[in-house]
Amino acid sequence: MYNFDFERPKSVADAVKALQTEEAQPLGGGQTLIPTLKQRLAMPSKLVSLAGIDEIKGVCKDDQNRLCIGGGTVHRVIAEKAMSEGFPGLTGLASKIGDPAVRNRGTIGGSLANNDPSACYPAAAMATGATIVTDRREIAADDYFKGLFETALEEGEIITEVKMPIPEASAYMKFEQPASRFPLVGVFVARFSDRVGVGVTGASESGVFRWTEAERALGSDFSADAVKGLSVPADGMISDLHGTAEYRAHLVGVMTRRAVAAAQ
Amino acid sequence: MPKDTGIGASPKRREDVRFLTGDGNYTDDINVHGQAYVHFLRSDVAHGRITSIDTAEAGAMPGVVRVFTGKDFEGVGSIPCGWQVTGRDGKPMQEPAHPVLAQGKVRHVGDPIAAVVADTPAQARDAAEAIMVDIEDLPAVVDMKAAVADGATKVHDDLENNLCYDWGFVEDNRDAVDKAIKDAAHVTTLELVNNRLVANPMEPRVAVGVWEKGTDNYTLYTTSQNPHVIRLLMGAFVLGIPEHKLRVVAPDVGGGFGTKIFHYAEEAFCTFAAKACRRPVKWTASRSEAFMSDAHGRDHVTKIELALDADHNFTAVRTETYANMGAYLSTFAPSVPTWLHGTLMAGNYRTPLIYVNVKAVFTNTVPVDAYRGAGRPEATFQLERVIDKAARELGVDPIELRRKNFITEFPYATPVAVEYDTGDYPATMDKLSEIADLSGFDARRKESEAKGKWRGLGVNCYIEACGIAPSNLVGQLGARAGLYESATVRVNATGGITVMTGSHSHGQGHETSFPQVIAEMIGIDESMVEIVHGDTANTPMGMGTYGSRSIAVGGSAMVRAAEKVVNKAKKIAAHLLEASDSDIELKEGKFSVAGTDKSVAWGDVTLAAYVPHNYPLEDIEPGLEETAFYDPANFTYPSGAYACEVEVDPETGQVTIERFAAADDFGNVINPMIVSGQVHGGIAQGVGQALLENCSYDSEGQLLSASYMDYAMPRAADLPMFTVDHSCQTPCTHNPLGVKGCGEAGAIGSPPSVVNAVIDALHSGGCKIDHIDMPLTPSRVWAAMTGAAAAGHGTAEGRSVGGEV
Numbered sequence A: 001m002y003n004f005d006f007e008r009p010k011s012v013a014d015a016v017k018a019l020q021t022e023e024a025q026p027l028g029g030g031q032t033l034i035p036t037l038k039q040r041l042a043m044p045s046k047l048v049s050l051a052g053i054d055e056i057k058g059v060c061k062d063d064q065n066r067l068c069i070g071g072g073t074v075h076r077v078i079a080e081k082a083m084s085e086g087f088p089g090l091t092g093l094a095s096k097i098g099d100p101a102v103r104n105r106g107t108i109g110g111s112l113a114n115n116d117p118s119a120c121y122p123a124a125a126m127a128t129g130a131t132i133v134t135d136r137r138e139i140a141a142d143d144y145f146k147g148l149f150e151t152a153l154e155e156g157e158i159i160t161e162v163k164m165p166i167p168e169a170s171a172y173m174k175f176e177q178p179a180s181r182f183p184l185v186g187v188f189v190a191r192f193s194d195r196v197g198v199g200v201t202g203a204s205e206s207g208v209f210r211w212t213e214a215e216r217a218l219g220s221d222f223s224a225d226a227v228k229g230l231s232v233p234a235d236g237m238i239s240d241l242h243g244t245a246e247y248r249a250h251l252v253g254v255m256t257r258r259a260v261a262a263a264q
Numbered sequence B: 001m002p003k004d005t006g007i008g009a010s011p012k013r014r015e016d017v018r019f020l021t022g023d024g025n026y027t028d029d030i031n032v033h034g035q036a037y038v039h040f041l042r043s044d045v046a047h048g049r050i051t052s053i054d055t056a057e058a059g060a061m062p063g064v065v066r067v068f069t070g071k072d073f074e075g076v077g078s079i080p081c082g083w084q085v086t087g088r089d090g091k092p093m094q095e096p097a098h099p100v101l102a103q104g105k106v107r108h109v110g111d112p113i114a115a116v117v118a119d120t121p122a123q124a125r126d127a128a129e130a131i132m133v134d135i136e137d138l139p140a141v142v143d144m145k146a147a148v149a150d151g152a153t154k155v156h157d158d159l160e161n162n163l164c165y166d167w168g169f170v171e172d173n174r175d176a177v178d179k180a181i182k183d184a185a186h187v188t189t190l191e192l193v194n195n196r197l198v199a200n201p202m203e204p205r206v207a208v209g210v211w212e213k214g215t216d217n218y219t220l221y222t223t224s225q226n227p228h229v230i231r232l233l234m235g236a237f238v239l240g241i242p243e244h245k246l247r248v249v250a251p252d253v254g255g256g257f258g259t260k261i262f263h264y265a266e267e268a269f270c271t272f273a274a275k276a277c278r279r280p281v282k283w284t285a286s287r288s289e290a291f292m293s294d295a296h297g298r299d300h301v302t303k304i305e306l307a308l309d310a311d312h313n314f315t316a317v318r319t320e321t322y323a324n325m326g327a328y329l330s331t332f333a334p335s336v337p338t339w340l341h342g343t344l345m346a347g348n349y350r351t352p353l354i355y356v357n358v359k360a361v362f363t364n365t366v367p368v369d370a371y372r373g374a375g376r377p378e379a380t381f382q383l384e385r386v387i388d389k390a391a392r393e394l395g396v397d398p399i400e401l402r403r404k405n406f407i408t409e410f411p412y413a414t415p416v417a418v419e420y421d422t423g424d425y426p427a428t429m430d431k432l433s434e435i436a437d438l439s440g441f442d443a444r445r446k447e448s449e450a451k452g453k454w455r456g457l458g459v460n461c462y463i464e465a466c467g468i469a470p471s472n473l474v475g476q477l478g479a480r481a482g483l484y485e486s487a488t489v490r491v492n493a494t495g496g497i498t499v500m501t502g503s504h505s506h507g508q509g510h511e512t513s514f515p516q517v518i519a520e521m522i523g524i525d526e527s528m529v530e531i532v533h534g535d536t537a538n539t540p541m542g543m544g545t546y547g548s549r550s551i552a553v554g555g556s557a558m559v560r561a562a563e564k565v566v567n568k569a570k571k572i573a574a575h576l577l578e579a580s581d582s583d584i585e586l587k588e589g590k591f592s593v594a595g596t597d598k599s600v601a602w603g604d605v606t607l608a609a610y611v612p613h614n615y616p617l618e619d620i621e622p623g624l625e626e627t628a629f630y631d632p633a634n635f636t637y638p639s640g641a642y643a644c645e646v647e648v649d650p651e652t653g654q655v656t657i658e659r660f661a662a663a664d665d666f667g668n669v670i671n672p673m674i675v676s677g678q679v680h681g682g683i684a685q686g687v688g689q690a691l692l693e694n695c696s697y698d699s700e701g702q703l704l705s706a707s708y709m710d711y712a713m714p715r716a717a718d719l720p721m722f723t724v725d726h727s728c729q730t731p732c733t734h735n736p737l738g739v740k741g742c743g744e745a746g747a748i749g750s751p752p753s754v755v756n757a758v759i760d761a762l763h764s765g766g767c768k769i770d771h772i773d774m775p776l777t778p779s780r781v782w783a784a785m786t787g788a789a790a791a792g793h794g795t796a797e798g799r800s801v802g803g804e805v
Ligand SMILES: Cc1cc2nc3c(=O)[nH]c(=O)nc-3n(C[C@H](O)[C@H](O)[C@H](O)COP(=O)(O)OP(=O)(O)OC[C@H]3O[C@@H](n4cnc5c(N)ncnc54)[C@H](O)[C@@H]3O)c2cc1C
Pocket: A025, A026, A027, A028, A029, A030, A031, A032, A033, A034, A050, A071, A072, A096, A097, A098, A099, A102, A105, A106, A107, A108, A109, A110, A111, A113, A114, A116, A118, A119, A120, A121, A157, A158, A159, A160, A180, A181, A182, A183
């Protein structure tokens, strides 16, 4: 680690102010950022911890039947609350991130801000058509994710809340990369009264995406069979030590079918 | 009735209490007053010429004590290799220099270029980043077959080429083997890769070097499996410090698996720098450093041919292996693919003719050396895989084919120069069949199929040569050391016993099992015996722990020393009892005169030895302490039969292990619980190799699997509950305990059964696939099933370390 200053504000407004220093960076649960710092791969001048800001923690339901998750809410709390608010698909997702230590510290805001191509939440955000709320604006999921580790966030912008429409049925299928246990391919399927969302993470070289072809097919027939004949092209899929592009493309189909079956 | 004390009992491991409650004393727990810290600047390219190093800025940074480069080590020796292999041409292997810090060239990612000693670790790291190094990139040599092709870039400019040696064994059998293969009724050929592994002990390596100005004595605290060996290698070959001026301490060590046998540059650096800086110098490896500086394991590319006659008797085996040495020769590296591998090619079978060819190759990768099993897993894997393939080709039951060819008479001299003393291979196979419930397999397969899964059964045998090894024999084979072991049994005045052993415990439980032997011999409570190991200052010269040798060789030395103690104690008892020492019996901690009720207690005799008032001083010395060195007469040959059942998900290629059973013959067993634990750990590592672990380089020599994000370790959830049994016991005939050793068996025996099982499952699903290279990741299995090209899969290519798609 290189040296850095540290602040722990109590409000979003103070955090935004603290982040105005050049090269200042927010610190969520630190589950991604701290290892990066330890390897000296980042050199922020200041870390602004969001852990003391109560207004961005917690989960509730709004009048549009959206699950409103504070940006500073940890995975464990999301797993618990999503269940009691009738969103088991999100519970399934959050409860399989990392291990208990990671789930008790890592936050949804940190995960969405980081936008790792293998992160789980982006799949749910895309499938449900979530809204990312920041200290200054609201961004639709479709406009938020900009590729690998790239988002619409500006310098010093803080994710304060994520609003996810609660589907009638949903499921997340995560095929684990054997070493990191992040998804090699993860598919979130969400069925609403008027549409179906399919968010795919881990697979594409351009990051999380919606598999619109599958969404259409499932919109008229929400069954595993409806997507049986569909496939995503291997072109543009990630190829690495753990799986070829062809394999990932294949898994997108398998995981989608399984998610649909689980969401029945 | 299971015993509750002595040999055969299963007392809980006494050392675990301190390990599990944070009271262990590991090398990183050792802090010496005034110590400074070193940070190594390591190469981030695989191969290059160092054109300049500028340390001026680094040297002026806060807290920096001194910056070292290769120049500072010009007068210092090379990190030595402990084994010289002679090639088919009769010439000794090519042996490159291995500098402490790079001299002129870097040869693998992680090769240390410079070192900064500073007041704090952070200051040392800051300054290391300020060192300016110019490196002219050279092509990386990664692919083994390309490395030995004409005109290949040389890893070492001063060697003839990248071929360390070309070894043939047994060279005299070569023509006969060729002929037998030509004349055979059937020949099965298999090409395979034995994947490169990173040992990953839980505790990374640490070294603390200390030099005392007043005495000119050095101390090195280090994470080693064999402190005496480090003292000898580093003292005599690298730094020129005589052994009586150098103490090496390996305190609690958190796992080794072979990778902590070897003498490493960092140990020599800290010891050297302690004097140069006039301060103790400490180094603690980060996990990232461990990945690129701990010796790796395995990494063989092999072609094996098995010849059979019309009755399915094995008539010959021929193998050709390329073995990766990495960039330098690590301590035991040359012996692993040769004497620890070729000598095992007979396995459990009566194959009259065997020829093994091994080409050891230098590449721009981390040095490769012994890892749990060392050579024997590589031998077992290819043999047990090719037998399975032969059975399938011939349409016969793979177990029956094995049984038909079992060695059944002992001693048995193999055509690869070793003599098995005992064994009963049909017995372990029968036991396996029972504990694995092989007859229930078909029903379980149907259940799996009903769930949409393909189920496979893989069975194999293994033999290993451990308890290494007779010194005169290994000397002939090129070892530059003896492989005896030693022990001092020190009986204290009040009867308690301290055993100082050259064996080193780093997870094996010696502190529990060794006292069981002493307790059995004398008839006292185990709590009266304490084991001391790991410090050259207070233990006799020992060769350390590896090759499943501790109880077989170290334990035997302890028995010999204890026998001397008992003999002397009997003389003292005879004096006290006014009887002849030939009439004295020792039982349950009491010396008695045979046929009488006269007796003295163990404690009375030990007290007399140290308070010799009523004592035969004219005949025997006071005190009760004996040392013995034990040089084994032969290797020991544990053997067994393993069975694995897997399910394969036909949609994803994902393999899950559903059942695993191991029937081992370890000869006599001292502590069955510890033995089971050793087998469990070994199987976990074997399953890791078979399904998960893959140390992979790209074609530029960059380490792709450089952290746990990409290097997959087995976890509890990857494994089923194991069924292990070691009730089949054919005691070793040549050591006093009749023990064979159990530390490596699990890692040797399990990879082929896992792969055999997966291939069986695929066949049951209609995928007629001969082989998939380890690790059998979902991606590779799926690719094999669908005929797609997969990362690193296919027939054995020269580049075993591949992974890049
Ligand atoms: C062992 C392990 C396993 C894991 N497995 C998975 C997995 O399977 N699936 C998965 O999805 N993730 C996984 N993760 C990642 C985990 O979910 C992290 O918690 C998450 O990626 C980052 O969240 P954080 O709160 O820890 O963010 P931090 O690490 O603190 O920050 C990450 C980045 O986000 C920024 N940031 C943090 N909070 C905010 C905010 N509110 N607004 C704007 N920017 C912010 C930081 O500046 C930084 O750039 C794993 C992590 C570990 C250590």
